[in-house]
Amino acid sequence: MMKNDSLQILLIEDSLEDADLLQEFLENADQTSWKVTVVEKLTLALEQLHRHSFDVILSDLSLPDSHGLETITQLHTVAPTLPIVVLTSLRDEAIALEAVRQGAQDYLVKGQINTHALIRAIRHAIERSRMQQVMHQQSVAIAASSEGIAILDTQWNYVYVNEAYAKIYGYKDSSLLLQTNWKIHYDPIQQARLNAEIEQSLQQRRFWRGEAVGHKCNSQSFDQELSITLLPDGGTVCILRDISDRKRTEAAMQEALQQARELHRLKSQFITMVSHEFRTPLSVILVATESLKRYAHQWTPEKNQIRYNHIIGGVQRMTELLNDMLVMNRSGEHQTKFNPVPLNLEKFCQELIATLTTSEHPIIFESQGNNRQICLDPTVLQLILTHLLCNAIKYSMDGGRVMFVLIFAPEQVTFSIRDEGIGIPLEDQDKLFIPFYRGSNVGNLAGTGIGLAIVKQCVERCQGVINVTSQVNQGTLIIVTLPIALVEQIHDQDPGN
Template sequence: MDLKNNLYEILFGAIQEGLILVNDKGVIVELNKTGNFMFGYTGDELVGQKIEVLVPTSARGGHEQHRTNYNAHPTARSMGSALKLDGVRKDGSEFPVQVSLNPFENKNGQKYVVALVSDVTERRENEQNLLKLRESLEQKVKERTQELRESERLYKSIARNFPSGVISIFDSSFKYLFAEGQGLYELGIETSDLIGLDYLDRIDPRAKKQVKEELDEVFKGESKNFEVKVGERTYSINAVPLSDEGNEVDKILVVEKNITAQKEVSKKLEETLNKERELTEMKSRFVSMASHEFRTPLSTINSSASLIKKYHERESFDKIVKHADRIKNSVRNLTAILNDFLSFEKLEANKVNVNFDDCSLPQLLLESFDEMVDMTKPEQNIIYKGPKELIIPTDGQLLKNTMLNMLSNAVKYSRAKGEIIVSLEETPDNIVISIQDFGLGIPLADQKNLFTRFFRAGNVTNIEGTGLGLNIVLRYLDLLKGEISFKSKEGEGTIFFITLPKQN
């Protein structure tokens, strides 16, 4: 029995919770050292006092009623885990506690309750801190959710108003996860209708292969920026990979924009720039050519005029006629050069007016022959082969200018005592004027550039000319809805074919 009492005292004193023995009247019968220490008492100060002395003043009245009810139906139970209970120390300070109640009855029939009291101040603080943390997290989550919603609304608003294009997100099988942009609304497509559909099914068959190959590279982690042309439309596509938490690309973001209008503007700007470059180059070549072409006839005129004066003083009249002819030829060459420049300037400025009217082609050709008489070389003959009458609707002045240019070349690049044959033929739909000479001919390597501005074949650089004549002829014939072609062999001569429609 003594052993049991000793064991009881050891356990009673060693337990780390407050252990308080209360009788059925609520009087404290015994408590351990931990209980005393917990509530700030020493020795037997609490023995004989009501248990309510350890309850905060505000809760004592209610506690007595709870104790009476408990004694009527005593059971083992824990208090303070769900309810917040406080104890009061001797100095009046309060602290949170958890209480476990265990009723028992001794062999004499006396009823007691053992209260196991734990100081849960630290746990209560942790709970409060946890509650504050949870409230803080909930607030942050709420704020973050609001921010995300605002960001989503802002992003959708931006995407929805993306001009002339579409912003989309696709999964690895090219299914739509997101799509917005004015480009969809212009086509009358609701974005919700696209979710889950295959993006490639919407691509024009002409561009599908290119788009798929480019986007396959994006799924490999490479950003892409490329253009797709579909008929008359051009699209710019920018695509970037989107990675998951494992840094694996499982989605891509694609921005499509219709840049057809920008391309047109860019093309027009480039054409304008090219025209400016051509104009600058043309001016440079004109200055270079003019300084050369004008110098020779002007020098001839100057020297011949001086010689005429001397021959007149010596009465060498035969030589005066020779130099007078040289002056006339030089003036004629200058006039031809100036005419070429004036014609070219009008064509460049689109100032050439075209007036179609009935025109007798044989009469026009014979008039052109008469105007060439002073330019032909000695014993050079222009021969006409064709009908005496043939009338078509055309612009007679432009056609005569064309013929004068062609005849001038034939005369210039043919030998003296030679023939130039002009033929006129009629087909069911067209008429063909051919101009054949038996002169220098055109080198094969130069033939592809023959109608280029300022171009001159390599075998005629020592003969006066601007290099504009055939370019002017080509442009005149374009206004007349005609065409020009040629056959030539160097050293044997050239034949040009001018084709004009019989009806406009």
């Protein structure tokens, strides 16, 4: 380092004649300003190093208080980054070479020194020292980097691996990877792909970057990003990053995006369905009302009553649709209440069947087991059974029967509803309980796709289970099982419900 535009030199030399000659050589150099501090012993030199800053050291290896390589060792201990030029006699040249191997930047043989050689040695020593410091800093940075960095030879064997690289692959010590082949981390398919891509890219651009799936030392696979650069000697530098977290985040974002798209699609489908479902009964009401307005005075009471029934039916259909939407909204907001009360299930089911059965689709009811009063929420139970029975009727062919079996067991009650209708395609069965989703074979049959979603939520509210078995054109069997002991216990603990 330059101090006040002068190069600060510490000269350690016990021969006054040699010291004077060296200073004379420096004075003859016109291009640089020098300031030389001369000491005769190593101890005095160490004191100077503690007190002052210098740019270079010129040191004899044979001093009154130190001899040979010990001199270099002690100087490096006090000033590890300071460049050293060794001054030696011809007979000690071998020691001087060893001193260079141990950290000195250069050596000069006394009797062969001139101004040019001295200036050249000093400047080269300072420059090499600076380069060594930069290389050391780079080495420290590479070793401490959070990115995995490795150097490979022409055969793709590891010759250097930093700790981060070894850690990514699950090794506790980076030395365990040395001399092993880079390909051990990849299966044959990955190897073939990487070989083809990397070889072509290195030939064209001397660089390749891409992603791969590697295997850690415990065989666990992980996503990685690689950057490979070709070195002048034919080897390569490989920079490795574990991108498993990024890949998981990307996958989660893609899933969220897909869910958002699906939600948008379902909302659009729902709006279309609801519009259709409301438009049909509204049209019926409008036509019946217009007919009564114009012709009621001409028609018989029976014919007028038919139009009134159409109006009532349309209003009931819209009311049911609105109620279903309210149930869905409350379930989504976890507002659905569960108020179990003692019920005679046989009587409850028979009364419900009486309101739903038709001559075209008779509901055949059967009760098995010991009929007794059981605690269930009648509102929730009616939602479950009404939607299931209505679906069984709606999707049955003309004349198709609906079998409804009530089964009592000691700790649970089961409702089995079987129809002989159009059935559910296999590819639709895992989507039955998704709101607004309808089977691909329903055609023009009216519906919104929220009935089974409501049933599912109501069954889960009762802590029960629902199972569906179906074949296209052969019918559908739906079994709902509700626990008895649990609802009785809830009722006993909270009689206010």
